[in-house]
Amino acid sequence: xxxxxxxxxxxxxxxxxxxxxxxxxxxxxxxxxxxxxxxxxxxxxxxxxxxxxxxxxxxxxxxxxxxxxxxxxxxxxxxxxxxxxxxxxxxxxxxxxxxxxxxxxxx
Amino acid sequence: xxxxxxxxxxxxxxxxxxxxxxxxxxxxxxxxxxxxxxxxxxxxxxxxxxxxxxxxxxxxxxxxxxxxxxxxxxxxxxxxxxxxxxxxxxxxxxxxxxxxxxxxxxxxxxxxxxxxxxx
Numbered sequence: 001x002x003x004x005x006x007x008x009x010x011x012x013x014x015x016x017x018x019x020x021x022x023x024x025x026x027x028x029x030x031x032x033x034x035x036x037x038x039x040x041x042x043x044x045x046x047x048x049x050x051x052x053x054x055x056x057x058x059x060x061x062x063x064x065x066x067x068x069x070x071x072x073x074x075x076x077x078x079x080x081x082x083x084x085x086x087x088x089x090x091x092x093x094x095x096x097x098x099x100x101x102x103x104x105x106x107x
Numbered sequence: 108x109x110x111x112x113x114x115x116x117x118x119x120x121x122x123x124x125x126x127x128x129x130x131x132x133x134x135x136x137x138x139x140x141x142x143x144x145x146x147x148x149x150x151x152x153x154x155x156x157x158x159x160x161x162x163x164x165x166x167x168x169x170x171x172x173x174x175x176x177x178x179x180x181x182x183x184x185x186x187x188x189x190x191x192x193x194x195x196x197x198x199x200x201x202x203x204x205x206x207x208x209x210x211x212x213x214x215x216x217x218x219x220x221x222x223x224x225x226x
Contacts, residue, residue, distance in 0.1 A: 032212035089210035096152040
């Protein structure tokens, strides 16, 4: 079971970043998102496709359509830079799986 | 804020066994997971354990992985045997929140423990 992410996304400050996560099982499964800044542990930024944990700014949102789930960051700031990983689970056995990660660069 | 502290030898020889322990800081009544990240690569789920004893492991590692939870000491442990250079990674412990009938997620992560497998 695989989750596919684009290797990189680049946006200018204040613009909107969209990071996609695709997988055949996603119509029947939630996706969660993590941001990992250089040298740090990952941090949960979205769960169940579109729910924000406490402390995550409202400019972070999520959407889903068919086999693709998208993390949207509006008004991107320099602090949003990092590697973003989607995560879900195999529908048949529940084993957790991560996408390959997307490096978000703020130009 | 949950404090997760992973500890253990940071350099281990090839073919030997990696042993890490995560201090759960008084909150063992959850699902707990080990996740690793090889240098310059993405995240890989190793396995998860619930305080009831239910364990799930990544099929690619299952034969080499032992996960245990000592609720009396709030310690969560990982042992990985028959090490190779491919096991060199940062190892994270994390709290896993349960989604009934859907994918669990990891809401709190430890700071990670760098383990290098040497020949």
